[in-house]
Amino acid sequence: MRIYLSRPHMSGHEELRVAEAFASNFVAPLGPQLDAFEAKITEYLGADVHCIGLCSGSAALHLALRIAGVGRGDEVWISSMTFAGGIFPVNYLGAKPRFFDLSAESWTIDTEILGDELAKAAKNNRLPKAIVPTDLYGQSVAIDTLEALAAQYDVRLILDSAESLGATYTDGRKAGSGGDAAILSFNGNKIITTSGGGMLVTRHKAWADEARFLATQARDPAPHYEHSTLGYNYRLSNICAAIGLGQMEVLDDRVARRREIFARYKLALEAPGISFMPEPEDHHSTRWLTALTIDPNETGSTREDIRLMLLEHQIESRPLWKPMHIQPLYAGSDYHGSGVDEQIFDHGLCLPSGSDMSNEQQDEVIERIKQLLASRK
Incomplete structure (x- = not known):
């Protein structure tokens, strides 16, 4: 049987919620299940925020950037190691990304480099319109430092929390509740899923109102279809939201299980040449995916050796995100850092x-990796 990287995991509550939507005939994009799902996320985050259910995390980022005032020629400073959907919306708006390296201690955006560059940019009157750091693989960013920098330089802070619903920041807040806005993803491979979907979370009511307006084709109040600005068909389906309601029943359980899986891998495999993604003190990562690095000089095996061996046995693994500044699409883009993200990509595996x-499936993964490593010594 194939062992997947991260497939949807239903709880048993979803069918009841979907049945309720069908029984009420709310199969159109909006409905009570969507309202309830937004309210449930708001309650879970435990913060004074507004939640808008959307068709994807990328749609959420697109709206957040537009509402933040990002436009043609503006700069957006962003983590280089991220998924493409976490950067493409910058280009949709005609803005320019400037990429930043990771901290080796957290694998999230290096706030020292960011702070230094903000100071230089302020002197030269070229501050970015927005900063978009990524909560990588479920690890939340250094929120206090980032919010302080954003306030100091009067720059909008939009958190890419697509991979971290269920994590906490160092101050105890839930990931997804900080900054001017945050984006969540409910894609099929995430901690919880709506089959496809996302959410914009913001503490600004005006942002939330504008996001709802823009996400429903920007239809002005009128008995006919009246439009004075460009809008999008970005709202989350009521049926998909019903799935999300069922998934929220088990979110904390899902996070606990992924953390358990990470801990079992780490206990079994950590050795000279094999290092796991760090978790800074007071952070609580979702461990969405177990990420590690393999040093071929010490282990005799590369990341690709292990990935291909696992694939031969119908076990799915994946390299880490390839940093955007070394992607063909973004060749020549501005980048600040020493290449920590490049090294992690070169040697990293999820x-x-x-x-x-199951534990039995995980044991198979562990044993096959151990056998390969032993054969290379």
């Missing part, structure tokens, strides 16, 4: 981490 993976 192991199967789905919350429905």
